[in-house]
Amino acid sequence: MNEIKGTRILGAPNAGFTNPMKDVYTAKLPIAGCAWVETTDGVVLIDTIARVSVAKEIFKRIKGTIKYIIYTHGHGDHVGGAAAYLKDNPEIIASKYLPDRLDKYKMLAPHRAHITAVQFNVPEIVRTPEFVYPTKTFLGDMTLKLGDKTFELHSVRAETDDAVWVYVPELKAAFIGDLIIAGLPNIGNPWKPTRFALDWAKALKDVRALNPEHVFCNGAGYYYKGEKALKILDYNIEAIYSLHDQVVEHINKGTHITEMIHEIKLPDHLANNPYLRPLYSRPEFFVFNVYRWYHGYFDDNPAHLLPRPENEVMGELYKLIGDSEIILKRAKELSDQDQAQLALEILDVPIQADPENIEARKLRIELLKNLVAEDYCLMSRNAWVYFIDKDKEFINSRK
Ligand SMILES: [Zn+2]
Known part of the structure; x- marks a missing residue:
């Protein structure tokens, strides 16, 4: 019997470091990364990377004092390293909904250990996570000025209800967390609450409307620039609308969910797009997710009302x-x-x-x-x- 292996993306020992443009640095682990921006009056760190051990190395590399940390959302691979940067006593900024997410992770620690084991092919170990909570939260839009740079923060509902994306006009750079990942957007996850497909597409349209020259995504683990960055934004926006609108049409027609997941497809030019490959999530999960967001549990079969x-x-x-x-x-x-x-x-x-x-x-x-x-x-x-x-x-x- 050949050994069947899962796909592990957690636990890689070394981070990759880049300095893709003036004043911007990134660190990358397989699942996500972080970025830091130097200003004339200190550093702004956007996300913190998953593990404290790697974050300590990042802290050593950062020149200048970290004045602000911005969480793009509360997933562990974005907030997990925060404890490594606290010597600088930074203000930590996040969506108003992020603390509730961290509380929820603690409340559901045994369940989360289980679903993490299934999803990521890792041992099932229950840990009570030690999070660093934000020191300041906001909803809507917020602007920070530090030295020679401006940081425009926007809280949105996308992969999570606590997403924040950041634009630095002086650099024409957008830092968009997990609004784009390497592949089909993670809009469906069988173990997780519903994601916000329509708001997600609108957030990407807002990023696109700024015509950014530089886009840092997947927690800055991926970086795109120029025309390519704009095209990738367009592909993601079109894919989300395409799948979302098909689900809405099928819900209104009364199609059963088990038929819907097989009938709904991306058009060929998107299905074959190298930036939308279903490497992490897949269209069927997307369909389930949008269905769950708009539809109750009952599927119109009387046998399933109180089974x-x-x-x-x-x-x-x-x-x-x-x-x-x-x-x-x-x-x-x-x-x-x-x-x-x-x-x-x-x-x-x-x-x-x-x-x-x-x-x-x-x-x-x-x-x-x-x-x-x-x-x-x-x-x-x-x-x-x-x-x-x-x-x-x-x-x-x-x-
Ligand atoms: Zn995420």
Whole structure:
């Protein structure tokens, strides 16, 4: 059996450092980065990078005193390193909603340890996070002046409700956090609350309207300039509107969500765009997300308004079929016809009805391996890998 691996992006030991333009420096880890801007009266740090150990190295490299830290949002890879910079006693600025996010992360620490393990293919370790909270929060727009530079801050709802993007007119540079990442925007995440697709597109349009010459995105892990930066903004804006508007149309038509995720596609020129590759998120997750934002849980099937526990329903179906072999045989046939997902759902009947059905679990491992083989989206790939490992653990525990 070949070993199936997930995609890990956390934990890389070394950061990459750049000085892409005068007065601007960046540090980059695989999942996100940060940037610092020198002024004639001190430094403004935008995001802090994920880990304190790397942040300490950044702190050593920064020349001058850090007067302000700006959080582009409360995800751990943007706020996680803040403790390393506190000797300079900076003012820490964030959206008014960011402290609530940090509180929520503490409240849900065990759950978050679990979903982080599934999403990122890392061990499940519950930690109580030690966050550095902002010293000043705002909503709407805010302007900071420091030395020879101006920092225009805008709070928006996008990937999170606490997003902030920053424009420095003297540099014609926009620092947009995760409003753009390396690939399809992260508008759908199966484990996370809904993201704000329409507001996200509007925020990108506001960035675009400034005609920035320099765009720092993915927490400054990626940097684009000139025409290329404007084009990438345009691709992202068009992709968000395209998928969002299709979901709205389908909701109004009454299409079922399980049909919607397969029917909705990006037009070819965007689907094949190298800057919109589904490396982290994927269009199906986007569709689920926009649907969740606008639609209640009820899908117009009376059986689903107040459903019985799934394993009870599957138990009844299983009794009617009366034979695990028949189900496994059909699941294998479907798998041979490249219908691994359908086979997976059929196998759910014997496995939920009888979790001790080892043959069904063995077949599920094969189906999941088929799904992994063709999947390069980090989140779905890692989910398949997680459940392969869980089934293997279960089978080994029964030997
Ligand atoms: Zn983020």
